[in-house]
């Protein structure tokens with residue numbers, strides 16, 4: 001069912017231009033995190049157009065349509081994972097930001113999209129005052145119960161001004177994997193300017209468009225992810241809004257991300273070599289030209305053909321297949337590749353909020369890891385491939401017993417005990 005609450009993108013949210021290159025289009029797809037209770041019929045399940053366009057002026061990649069955030073975020077089932085990978089990463093982010101922002105005990109750290117507060121807890125442990133801002137009322141309540149003070153709001157100039165009045169300026173403002181979800185970047189950056197200490201740092205972590213382009217990892221394209229950024233695009237954005245990007249680091253987390261550090265221009269922080277080096281690499285890869293995005297579209301088409309073909313050939317050999325991780329990426333790839341419960345028996349996931357629900361669109365059931373251990377498939381389709389190393393280690397017994405995994409990107413491939421490092 002095509003739902004309301006959605007509008008097509010017209011002007012570029014970074015540079016205002018409206019000369020778009022069409023990159024890929026996936027038709028109508030339900031929201032990636034809209035898990036459903038099992039039901040006899042799903043006729044009224046909403047779906048929304050999904051595709052990507054690239055701005056020929058600043059090379060922002062954007063989804064074609066923006067769904068009303070009230071629909072996506074007020075009650076949100078994505079809970080920050082407590083996987084080893086993420087726990088380690090959060091410690092790294094806390095250490096890097098403490099060092100780069102020169103944080104001392106008592107300094108204020110504000111995080112937008114703070115989810116259940118795990119990242120802020122890493123700053124609180126070092127004596128910082130912390131405040132989270134997250135519109136998901138269910139998650140803000142969890143964070144508050146755990147002692148991480150969280151406002152159940154969007155981060156805007158108004159919210160930021162209120163925090164400034166009650167707590168003073170923030171030495172660090174953090175937005176991890178939330179920046180790509182924001183349509184009104186001008187509003188958020190006005191909030192950052194209102195709240196940031198003159199010497200403060202705004203740290204942003206976003207999926208890097210280069211990783212998306214190189215891996216053809218089109219499962220990160222879903223309605224929540226409005227923007228896919230290059231360093232050059234972020235630089236344009238911050239400059240337009242009176243801020244200055246001074247450092248960037250490429251990180252493996254979430255399939256390939258950037259940690260970007262931004263300050264006030266008056267603070268005159270030296271710009272690190274990494275900024276120029278990444279922008280030069282983007283230039284060398286000709287990411288300012290249409291050809292790069294046509295090549296991405298070709299790779300996406302190939303995975304969309306090869307993955308269902310591989311799954312069907314394994315089924316034809318009598319193998320039983322289940323999904324590993326009911327990630328938003330997973331629900332997206334299954335929908336886009338047209339794989340449903342006839343092909344994938346269930347998806348296993350550690351998130352209790354998702355268990356015993358069904359995936360959006362495909363209605364494949366989500367099962368707990370206990371269920372999966374008692375009823376293992378022959379082959380797992382790796383849907384949380386951003387944690388592949390951790391998962392392959394954890395599932396060594398399954399592999400030793402002859403189990404196999406399908407890794408979808410950049411080209412679908414099967415791994416077994418013999419081929420895992």
Ligand code: TYD
Pocket residue numbers: 078081083324325326327328329330348349350351384386387390391394
């Ligand atoms: P994640 O990659 O965090 O994000 P997204 O939803 O943005 O694609 O999702 C990973 C999912 O995989 C999450 O629902 C938890 C689940 N998971 C497991 O079930 N087992 C595991 O060992 C790990 C690491 C994740």
Ligand code: ZN
Pocket residue numbers: 012013014015016017055056057058059060
């Ligand atoms: Zn643009």
